[in-house]
Amino acid sequence: MDQAKRVVVCGGGVIGVCTAYFLAEKGAAVTLVEKCEVACGASGKAGGFLALDWCDGGALEELARASFDLHRSLSEELDGPRAYGYRGLTTLSLTVTESESSGSSSGTSLLPSWVTGSVGSPEIIGTPETTAQVQPQLFSRTLIEKGVEKHGVKVEIAKLERLEVEEGCVGWVVLEGGRVLEADAVVLALGPWSSKLPLLSSLFRVYSIKAHSIVLEPREPNSITPHALFLSYYASNSKRGAALDPEVYPRPTGEVYICGMSKEEEVPDDPSGIRGNPVSIAMLKRVAKTLSNHLGEGEARVKAEQACFLPCTDDGVPVIGEVPGVKGCYVATGHSCWGILNGPATGAALAQLIIHGHSTIVDLKRFSPARFLQPTKA
Ligand SMILES: Cc1cc2nc3c(=O)[nH]c(=O)nc-3n(C[C@H](O)[C@H](O)[C@H](O)COP(=O)(O)OP(=O)(O)OC[C@H]3O[C@@H](n4cnc5c(N)ncnc54)[C@H](O)[C@@H]3O)c2cc1C
Structure with a gap:
């Protein structure tokens, strides 16, 4: 990249935090917008259980296996006695x-x-080789702290109000109170609150x-x-x-x-x-x-x-990818009971998609929000 791509990641749960971390590691200028506190929802109150092969045979197999491995390598780099308690079980x-x-x-x-x-x-x-754990709130908070320290991530405690879209491209992010953030790309990682944003709820249901x-x-x-x-x-x-x-x-x-x-x-x-x-x-x-x-x-x-x-x-599969019809706007949500496990590979794959145009870590086709588009009648 000649000039750092400006990316605004909305939602400070494990999915937003992992995406912000891997984007910043790749040189993007990242702002994380969280309305309350990092990991204040499920990402701070989950069990933090991780399994290598429990998703085998389903749509999540490749994502879960890649993520289990990433958790191990992240722990070698970022975990420590007072960090987030990664261990095999x-x-x-x-x-x-x-x-x-x-x-x-x-x-x-x-x-x-x-x-x-x-x-x-x-x-x-x-x-202990196939199942492990992290303390999920400490994991999420350690990752964002390292993102801030090592890669210059900015954290804004503010509520995303809406996105302005111009001629089919993401324009800017409007925060509650009217403040505006300019962005080359936006990631919507709002967890269960995805249902509150008409841009997403008009395309698919998150319950x-x-x-x-x-x-x-x-x-x-x-x-x-x-x-x-x-x-x-x-x-x-x-x-x-x-x-x-x-x-x-x-x-x-x-x-x-x-x-x-x-x-x-x-x-x-x-x-x-x-x-x-x-x-x-x-x-x-x-x-x-x-x-x-x-x-x-x-x-x-x-x-x-x-x-x-x-x-x-509705189909039990996370939604990860570019929002159809809004270039530069990406979504990552719907991780159900495996968001702590699948956070790292979701974030790393999305960072590759945003910066390089495709992901090699996980094939994201299966997760694309385009799967919810109604087929046009001939
Ligand atoms: C009891 C329980 C146990 C679990 N155990 C495990 C487990 O052992 N292993 C596992 O892999 N998974 C587990 N999970 C699942 C996991 O917790 C979730 O899949 C994951 O936390 C979802 O992360 P997220 O980032 O998508 O959403 P969230 O953690 O909900 O984060 C969304 C964030 O977006 C913010 N936000 C919302 N709207 C806005 C807005 N307009 N502007 C700015 N910010 C906004 C919210 O404040 C929130 O911080 C468990 C879940 C539960 C409930």
Whole structure:
């Protein structure tokens, strides 16, 4: 590039942050516009679980594999003792049943010693080579800090109001209050808020699923080993056969993150006002107590009770690419439950597309927003 391409990235979740980082690394002059705080939504409240091959056989296979590898190389470059806690994990699936008497477990040789509840059918579904984790808020914030420090990314806390389009090309970005940013290219990485921008909602639907999580600080953090657990959870009052599917992720700090309890709901305008439903939060605490003596009331402090919104598309595939009819305007959203995993490859591929006109990291054709265009009738 003779002159740095000016790119405005709107949305400071993991997708916007990764895109800003890789664009700036390629020499673009990047401004990240975030209306609240970097990683204030799902990107700060997710589990941060990563899997090499769990998307194999589907549309996300190439993206997920490339992203898993990028997470590893980014961690070698950017992570450290006080950064974002990347590490490999052993991952198990198991059933947990609420019962009066705890401790009647089967397959105990596979179970970590801190799992003390009534559990069954444990199975190893990932090894430290194929499953890993990051603390997603710290990952997103480390990446943007490094982008600022090393590559001159500017961060603006402001709300994108609209885009001005001139003769089929992106013109400029209008912020709330009327301030204008000039740009050669714009990236819309608004997560579930993509549905609020008519430019996108007129082309495809992004709906949102609200999900809950808690973060616990056990009194004895050293007893919690790096095992991620995918549960089929049978509550004593659940309808016959109906299981919940909470996920449990111990973190290197000794904290234990537990999430689940999700349903489709409209995302509110203000990310800072999102609260969990008390019944869902109480259920996650019940899961913790049933699963482990180390995680019950009195044994673990509740550090966070929270909720956030997954961005989902009708075909279950993220939307990554240039918006049809608006040259220079790109979108990246709809990553559903795999946005932390797929953030790096999405950002790196989009940066290549914007700067070089095509991506070699991942073939983005499958993700193009053009797939939502109605075929014209002959
Ligand atoms: C409970 C839970 C657990 C999860 N666990 C995992 C996991 O273990 N592994 C995994 O890979 N994925 C996981 N996910 C999924 C992952 O969190 C999401 O896919 C990902 O965070 C989406 O990132 P995003 O950047 O698209 O959206 P978001 O994180 O929602 O970011 C969008 C950003 O845009 C900003 N914004 C919105 N409108 C505007 C505007 N007009 N102007 C400026 N800024 C604006 C918002 O403030 C927000 O910061 C989980 C999700 C949930 C809910």
